[in-house]
Amino acid sequence: MSVQQPIRRKLDVKNGRVDLSHGAGGRAMGQLIEDIFHAAFDNDWLRAGNDQSAFDVEAGRMVMTTDGYVVSPIFFPGGDIGSLAVHGTINDIAMAGARPLYLSASFFIEEGFPLADLQRIAASMGEASREAGVPIITGDTKVVERGKADGVFISTAGVGVEPPGLRLSSDAARPGDFVVLSGTIGDHGVAVMSKRENLEFETQILSDSAALHGLVATMVAVGGAGIRVMRDPTRGGLAATLNEFAHQSRVGFAIEEEAIPVRPEVAAACEFLGLDPLNVANEGKLVAILAPDVVEATLKAMKAHPLGADAAVIGRVVEDPNFFVEMRTSFGGGRIVDWLSGEQLPRIC
Amino acid sequence: MKYVDEYRDGRLAKGIAATIVREADPQRLYHFMEFCGGHTHAISRYGLEDLLPENVRMIHGPGCPVCVLPIARLEMAIECAQRPNVTLCTYGDLMRVPGSHGSSLLKAKAAGADIRMIYSTLDAIRIAEREPNREVVFFAIGFETTTPPTALAIRAAAKKKLANFSILCNHVLTPAAIQSILQSPEVRELGSVRIDGFIGPAHVSTVIGLQPYRFFAEEFQKPVVVAGFEPLDVAQAILMLVRQINEGRHEVENQYVRAVTEFGNEKAQAEVAEVFELRESFEWRGLGQVPYGALRLRPAYQGFDAEKRFALVAKPAEDNPACECGAILRGVKKPRDCKLFGTVCTPDTPMGSCMVSPEGACSAHWTYGRFRETTKAAPQRRSVA
Amino acid sequence: MCLAIPVQVSEILPDDMAKVSLDGVTKTISTALVEDLKVGDYVVLHVGYALAKIDPEEAERTLALLASAGVAA
Numbered sequence: 001m002s003v004q005q006p007i008r009r010k011l012d013v014k015n016g017r018v019d020l021s022h023g024a025g026g027r028a029m030g031q032l033i034e035d036i037f038h039a040a041f042d043n044d045w046l047r048a049g050n051d052q053s054a055f056d057v058e059a060g061r062m063v064m065t066t067d068g069y070v071v072s073p074i075f076f077p078g079g080d081i082g083s084l085a086v087h088g089t090i091n092d093i094a095m096a097g098a099r100p101l102y103l104s105a106s107f108f109i110e111e112g113f114p115l116a117d118l119q120r121i122a123a124s125m126g127e128a129s130r131e132a133g134v135p136i137i138t139g140d141t142k143v144v145e146r147g148k149a150d151g152v153f154i155s156t157a158g159v160g161v162e163p164p165g166l167r168l169s170s171d172a173a174r175p176g177d178f179v180v181l182s183g184t185i186g187d188h189g190v191a192v193m194s195k196r197e198n199l200e201f202e203t204q205i206l207s208d209s210a211a212l213h214g215l216v217a218t219m220v221a222v223g224g225a226g227i228r229v230m231r232d233p234t235r236g237g238l239a240a241t242l243n244e245f246a247h248q249s250r251v252g253f254a255i256e257e258e259a260i261p262v263r264p265e266v267a268a269a270c271e272f273l274g275l276d277p278l279n280v281a282n283e284g285k286l287v288a289i290l291a292p293d294v295v296e297a298t299l300k301a302m303k304a305h306p307l308g309a310d311a312a313v314i315g316r317v318v319e320d321p322n323f324f325v326e327m328r329t330s331f332g333g334g335r336i337v338d339w340l341s342g343e344q345l346p347r348i349c
Numbered sequence: 350m351k352y353v354d355e356y357r358d359g360r361l362a363k364g365i366a367a368t369i370v371r372e373a374d375p376q377r378l379y380h381f382m383e384f385c386g387g388h389t390h391a392i393s394r395y396g397l398e399d400l401l402p403e404n405v406r407m408i409h410g411p412g413c414p415v416c417v418l419p420i421a422r423l424e425m426a427i428e429c430a431q432r433p434n435v436t437l438c439t440y441g442d443l444m445r446v447p448g449s450h451g452s453s454l455l456k457a458k459a460a461g462a463d464i465r466m467i468y469s470t471l472d473a474i475r476i477a478e479r480e481p482n483r484e485v486v487f488f489a490i491g492f493e494t495t496t497p498p499t500a501l502a503i504r505a506a507a508k509k510k511l512a513n514f515s516i517l518c519n520h521v522l523t524p525a526a527i528q529s530i531l532q533s534p535e536v537r538e539l540g541s542v543r544i545d546g547f548i549g550p551a552h553v554s555t556v557i558g559l560q561p562y563r564f565f566a567e568e569f570q571k572p573v574v575v576a577g578f579e580p581l582d583v584a585q586a587i588l589m590l591v592r593q594i595n596e597g598r599h600e601v602e603n604q605y606v607r608a609v610t611e612f613g614n615e616k617a618q619a620e621v622a623e624v625f626e627l628r629e630s631f632e633w634r635g636l637g638q639v640p641y642g643a644l645r646l647r648p649a650y651q652g653f654d655a656e657k658r659f660a661l662v663a664k665p666a667e668d669n670p671a672c673e674c675g676a677i678l679r680g681v682k683k684p685r686d687c688k689l690f691g692t693v694c695t696p697d698t699p700m701g702s703c704m705v706s707p708e709g710a711c712s713a714h715w716t717y718g719r720f721r722e723t724t725k726a727a728p729q730r731r732s733v734a
Numbered sequence: 735m736c737l738a739i740p741v742q743v744s745e746i747l748p749d750d751m752a753k754v755s756l757d758g759v760t761k762t763i764s765t766a767l768v769e770d771l772k773v774g775d776y777v778v779l780h781v782g783y784a785l786a787k788i789d790p791e792e793a794e795r796t797l798a799l800l801a802s803a804g805v806a807a
Contacts, residue, residue, distance in 0.1 A: 334396040501764065552780060
């Protein structure tokens with residue numbers, strides 16, 4: 001006669017909340033991981049149920065990245081903390097010109113977090129991961145007391161492999177190189193801010209959160225070693241990225257404001273808040289510095305890709321001992337584009 | 350964006366700039382003070398000065414309410430926010446203004462004070478209604494543009510009988526500031542600051558109209574042109590000022606006709622007059638004591654005065670002795686003249702309010718303009734009498 | 735403290751409030767300081783309050799002046 005098995009109650013996803021037992025390492029945690037995370041990410045590695053996952057290493061240089069996601073609000077127009085985590089990590093790998101292979105995901109969940117929300121996040125991550133073709137093969141779960149985490153924080157790592165012969169580097173920009181932007185700026189930051197308390201405004205703007213490795217692959221195929229460096233302008237916006245390049249490559253930039261694509265709604269929202277779109281975060285765009293001989297072909301390839309339809313040349317790299325990013329305004333006068341200091345506070349004045 | 354993009358048009362800008370170059374007399378200098386911080390910001394952000402001839406120069410004035418807020422008043426707000434049960438509501442611009450000893454509202458918030466950034470006084474009233482157990486204090490600053498919203502908040506609080514709402518009032522007045530500048534020794538006697546005309550504030554003027562400027566135009570024989578907020582508005586106003594100087598006129602003209610009328614917004618003025626009265630004197634950072642340049646609540650509304658409710662006292666606080674904000678606010682010095690500019694004092698580590706407010710001359714210059722060569726030496730030319 | 739933007743009234747609401755929009759971004763604001771507002775009017779918005787109506791004819795006149803100022807020989 002076989003031993004009786006306890007009845008395994010299904011997780012009450014609809015009304016249930018995460019509690020400390022879900023982080024304790026016992027059955028409750030196992031159930032949470034299986035019913036929420038494994039169900040959403042489903043692949044052979046996770047089904048094996050190990051603390052680690054193994055894979056064969058390809059020839060070439062491996063690329064690794066890690067990221068943390070603390071976005072608030074957790075759900076925003078066009079995405080959520082989960083899809084953002086997948087896209088952002090993939091993009092970090094892709095910015096090296098590398099092909100992303102695998103992701104890991106660690107969750108730090110606050111006691112009391114609704115299971116329905118957790119499932120929604122997991123589903124979103126699973127979908128983003130499948131769409132991108134980059135599986136989440138290992139992870140971890142921790143639960144902390146109420147008040148010790150803002151709902152949920154996600155930490156990720158990603159690995160990828162560099163194409164042979166490609167060595168992108170932020171110190172590689174040269175005077176005469178071209179600066180190319182893959183599309184409109186400011187969408188993500190504005191979408192997130194539109195849901196923040198005390199800044200309530202209604203808008204149809206969606207976050208541009210997206211995995212860019214497909215776009216990057218087409219660029220690498222055409223531009224090859226003519227691509228000096230790429231970066232996705234996340235926190236700090238385009239301004240921060242250009243200034244980083246300027247200092248790391250010890251050059252200046254000459255940018256044309258008219259050439260920078262901004263959606264009218266994003267421009268309007270920035271007017272409301274007294275923000276400059278140049279400082280607003282993006283999660284589905286890249287800036288590339290290209291050697292003159294590959295610009296035309298690379299730009300053409302970008303525009304043919306759905307995530308690069310609005311791609312444009314926005315300026316040139318110049319000699320400048322001060323490493324300034326100078327911009328000719330739409331008005332005709334000049335100004336510099338600088339890092340924004342501190343936290344971006346909506347300007348009232 | 351309608352009523353915005355048309356006034357930023359680069360092609361029209363070229364035309365206006367060419368006309369200014371053509372009409373500005375090469376034998377004289379034209380120094381115009383743009384009073385309003387919003388204009389300072391627009392001029393820098395669009396690089397307007399690049400389009401002007403050498404002999405037409407802009408002097409940045411003190412029309413930035415963040416910049417003229419004395420440290421003592423900021424410290425008062427920080428102290429108030431640290432009282433038990435107080436929720437201090439403030440506009441975002443004030444969060445990073447440095448007080449004495451490196452303090453700021455942002456730092457006080459990080460240390461646990463309940464300080465909330467709001468977009469509108471409507472939000473402060475809502476918070477007071479939603480949280481009746483909190484003492485909600487609104488940190489009120491601003492010129493005449495921003496005072497009517499505070500007046501309405503007081504009226505709403507009175508109507509709703511909100512016992513937990515009060516304001517810390519630092520509202521200031523534009524004409525008094527202009528007067529103070531025109532009467533300062535540097536302008537009146539020493540002539541070390543040459544001001545040939547004023548660009549009048551855009552949105553202050555939608556509220557107060559054109560009337561209050563006529564006194565200055567007549568008494569001090571300086572032309573005033575009220576200008577809209579966009580760079581083309583400012584450019585057109587500069588052209589109008591150049592023409593007035595050339596023709597020997599000193600009148601009040603209105604470039605911002607689409608939003609400013611002779612008498613302004615009389616309803617807004619009435620609301621302000623109902624709730625506020627003049628302070629005999631009020632200290633402005635950089636300008637010292639300014640008579641009848643600031644407002645306080647009328648006796649009927651003193652129940653909403655946080656200074657009284659919390660017995661707040663302004664403790665004397667000094668600016669960093671090397672900080673030149675005062676001189677810069679009066680147009681006597683430029684940001685580059687300050688020893689701290691760009692080294693010790695940057696937007697990340699501001700020493701004075703001119704650097705922390707996006708409209709301050711130092712911040713505007715650092716953020717947008719510091720790539721230009723340092724000021725060329727002022728040429729010896731005939732000044733406009 | 736002058737940051738104010740021109741927005742279009744899209745809906746009049748009770749208690750001296752209104753919905754306004756700028757290129758598809760909408761916000762609810764107070765209209766207690768202006769009178770006789772109609773849907774379609776443009777106002778100057780500052781810290782959540784409409785401060786003044788924008789006069790479309792004067793706006794056109796300004797633009798015409800700007801354009802002609804650049805043309806005159």
